[in-house]
Amino acid sequence: MNMREFSDKVELSAYTLRYYEKVGLLKHVQRNTSGHRIYSNRDIDWVDFIKRLKDTGMPLKEIQKYASLRELGAQTVKERQELLEKHQENLVKHIRQQNEHLKALDAKINLYKSGEVS
Amino acid sequence: MNMREFSDKVELSAYTLRYYEKVGLLKHVQRNTSGHRIYSNRDIDWVDFIKRLKDTGMPLKEIQKYASLRELGAQTVKERQELLEKHQENLVKHIRQQNEHLKALDAKINLYKSGEVS
DNA sequence: CTACTAGTTAGAGTTAACTCTAAGTCAACT
DNA sequence: AGTTGACTTAGAGTTAACTCTAACTAGTAG
Numbered sequence: 001m002n003m004r005e006f007s008d009k010v011e012l013s014a015y016t017l018r019y020y021e022k023v024g025l026l027k028h029v030q031r032n033t034s035g036h037r038i039y040s041n042r043d044i045d046w047v048d049f050i051k052r053l054k055d056t057g058m059p060l061k062e063i064q065k066y067a068s069l070r071e072l073g074a075q076t077v078k079e080r081q082e083l084l085e086k087h088q089e090n091l092v093k094h095i096r097q098q099n100e101h102l103k104a105l106d107a108k109i110n111l112y113k114s115g116e117v118s
Numbered sequence: 119m120n121m122r123e124f125s126d127k128v129e130l131s132a133y134t135l136r137y138y139e140k141v142g143l144l145k146h147v148q149r150n151t152s153g154h155r156i157y158s159n160r161d162i163d164w165v166d167f168i169k170r171l172k173d174t175g176m177p178l179k180e181i182q183k184y185a186s187l188r189e190l191g192a193q194t195v196k197e198r199q200e201l202l203e204k205h206q207e208n209l210v211k212h213i214r215q216q217n218e219h220l221k222a223l224d225a226k227i228n229l230y231k232s233g234e235v236s
Numbered sequence: 237c238t239a240c241t242a243g244t245t246a247g248a249g250t251t252a253a254c255t256c257t258a259a260g261t262c263a264a265c266t
Numbered sequence: 267a268g269t270t271g272a273c274t275t276a277g278a279g280t281t282a283a284c285t286c287t288a289a290c291t292a293g294t295a296g
Contacts, residue, residue, distance in 0.1 A: 246287105
C-alpha cells in the first residue's frame with residue numbers, strides 16, 4: 001500500500017512515518033519504480049507495536065534500540081526479552097502510580113462536591 | 119523555608135520552581151528582606167498538587183488555568199470542579215488503556231518465553 | 237576586608253518528537 | 267504539451283518543559 005493508505009491505517013502522518021524511518025524505527029521499507037514507498041501488512045504490525053511502546057512511555061531512542069536488536073536476528077532474542085520485561089515492570093509501576101493519583105483526585109473532587117473548597 | 123529546602127522537599131530543581139513561577143503556576147511567593155524567596159507549607163501542598171496533575175498528563179497550560187481560577191476565589195468553584203472532573207475522566211481512560219497495553223505486552227513477552235520469537 | 241555561599245534576574249540553550257517548507261520527480265488525465 | 271496530485275528529499279521551524287549561563291547582590295565566616 002502507498003503512503004496515504006498506510007498513514008490512514010496506522011493513524012500517523014506521512015511526516016511522522018518518514019521521521020520514524022529517519023531515526024531508524026522503520027527499516028528497509030520497499031519502494032516502487034518511481035521511488036515511492038510501499039508498505040506491507042508486516043509494516044502495520046510493526047508500527048502498531050511501536051505505537052504501543054510509545055504510548056506506554058518508552059522513548060523513541062529505546063524503541064530504536066529494540067528495532068536494532070530485532071535487525072540482528074535470533075542472537076538478540078534474550079536481550080530483547082529483557083528489554084521488554086524491564087518495560088513491563090515500569091508499566092506496572094506506572095499503572096499503580098496512576099491509580100494512586102486517581103484516588104487522590106477522586107478525594108479532591110469529593111471536597112468540591114461537598115462544598116468544602118472555596 | 120528557603121529555596122534549597124523547598125526544592126529538596128518538593129523534589130523539583132530551583133530552576134524548575136522559578137520557571138513554574140514565571141509561567142504562572144506559583145503565585146505571590148513571599149520574599150525576605152534581601153529578595154530571596156520564602157516558601158510555606160501551603161506552597162508544598164500546592165506544588166504537590168501541581169505535580170499530581172502533571173504526572174497524570176495534564177499540560178502545564180491547563181494547570182495554569184486551574185491556578186488562575188483558584189486565584190479568582192469562590193466564584194470559580196464550579197468551573198474548577200468541572201476541570202478536575204474532566205481530568206478524572208481522562209485519567210480513567212488512560213488507566214484503562216495502559217492496562218490494555220500491559221496485557222498485550224504480557225502476551226508478547228510470553229511469546230519470547232515460549233521461544234516463538236526469533 | 238575578603239572569600240564563600242546562597243540566592244537573584246533576563247534571557248539563551250537543550251531535548252524530544254514531531255511538523256512543515258521548498259524544490260523537485262513521476263504517472264495519469266485533458 | 268500542460269496540469270494535477272501524490273509522492274520524494276534536505277533541512278528548517280515548532281512546542282513543551284525544562285535547564286543553564288552570566289552577571290549581580292546580600293549575608294556570613296575567618
